[in-house]
Amino acid sequence: MIKTDKLVFEYEKQDDDGNVIGVSRAIDEVDLDIKPGQFVAILGHNGSGKSTLAKHMNAILVPTEGTMWVDGKDTRREENLWDVRQSAGMVFQNPDNQIIGCVVEEDVGFGPENLGVPTEEIWRRVEESLRAVGMIEYREHSPNKLSGGQKQRVAIAGVMAMRPKCIVLDEPTAMLDPVGRKEVLRSVEELRKREHITVILITHYMEEVVDADKVIVMDHGHVVMQGTPREVFSRVDELKKYRLDVPQVTLLADELRKSGVDIPKGILKKEELVNLLCQ
């Protein structure tokens, strides 16, 4: 679904007068291969290059060197731009920056309308998408009055209505309260199961990625760790080196293991730990 070959992205640093004073490499020879239907999480500290990478997935940015293919299409070729943008939908951190309609259903319909979808079909998609994220009863509400979690679900519905094959979520829960966070993740999970859509989730919350098929850790523009959540989270000390963390349950299991309790590495869920301790 998403494939890169030695992807490099550089940007120029400028001084106050606009003169180029240097070049920074935000992404440095990244090779990725994300299969259709996979749930892939990208972790990395602030400035590690993960958002820059995400912006390549729908051609907001294009590679300086190397290649990125979205659904087989090279993002650098201008004639592919529309297809790429339709294949990969983006959801960003701040819900207030992505909602434009005065009414929820209008907002969700904006995307397909821009794609030139016939009116009847738009309404059908709006309804389906809102149902999928559990927001159908708010279809005639004003987005202003919704909570953060609800707004993010509307934003996700807006992307879904464009029928993308892949959805890229860049820290969608960073500004939400715990229940808002859960609502958003549940909606994403639901979409994955029902629509078999490819999901790429960028987050700073380690608990959110335990169900991913694959976790990618970025540092200084490189992919430094890659594997299942269990593989990645069993390397607690290495993750800390990259300014990251592990879920609380993993940390607790790790502490207990260090104190001599017989527990394997890489515990991800509280049920696992409870079962092990209560045998």
Added chain:
Amino acid sequence: MSIKLEHINYIYSPGTAYEKQALKDINIEIPHGQFVGIIGHTGSGKSTLIQHLNGLVKATSGALYYNGENIYAEGYHMRELRNQVGMVFQYPEHQLFEVDVLSDVCFGPKNQGCSEEEAKQRAREALKLVGLKEKYYERSPFDLSGGQKRRAAIAGVLAMQPKVLVLDEPTAGLDPKGRDEILDQIAYLHETCDMTVILVSHSMEDIAKYVDRIIVMNHGQVAFDDVPKKVFEHYKELEKIGLSAPQVTYIMHELKARGLDVPADVTTIEEATEAILAALEKKGE
């Protein structure tokens, strides 16, 4: 420097179609030197509440005493209150604006009437307190990383030498290490600078680790007000109002339900490790 809120009510746009009561009969007393966490779902009134603390928003009714003096009394020196109660808003780095970091941090003290020299002195102290190295002082604040920008912005408030520091989600959007660094720094400030610290957060794990007391807001009212252990005992009620307990608290509840002899009111990893080890040892005897 105690703060006392008595029967505080706040109504938005009274008399219009948008009228909404954001705070209902709030009664809180915060003694000097406490480290207080405020939690509540989006729209629960917590931001409105903290904006009352330095008089940015005036209550519709009720009284707010700072150090025993009613700030709504006629002739009360509001400017002095704002010097003493420093407010760090959400995403404070958006408020950076000067050409270099040091000048930006000097802005507050200069406004307070400090001389150029004194302002610089205070700015340097504040930057040291937030752990920003000297090599950054002359740089543009916009060239710093996310975590560094936020430190610079917090230094800008600290340079005003407040007695009370109020922070609205100071770690939103930071990576885990950045989160820990900022919170450790805040805890250090609380200990060394004899300050009252009021922290608004969506992270139950962070709140549990640092604060002495948690105030839970819901629909403009105080739902719970107690030490973290006691507040997180109500985890089921907390879930109903958009919150939760730290993950480790849930683990302890389940272990207990499954027959392991551990206390359920544990809120940090350290405590949990100790309690589980003790219980396992007892079980093995």
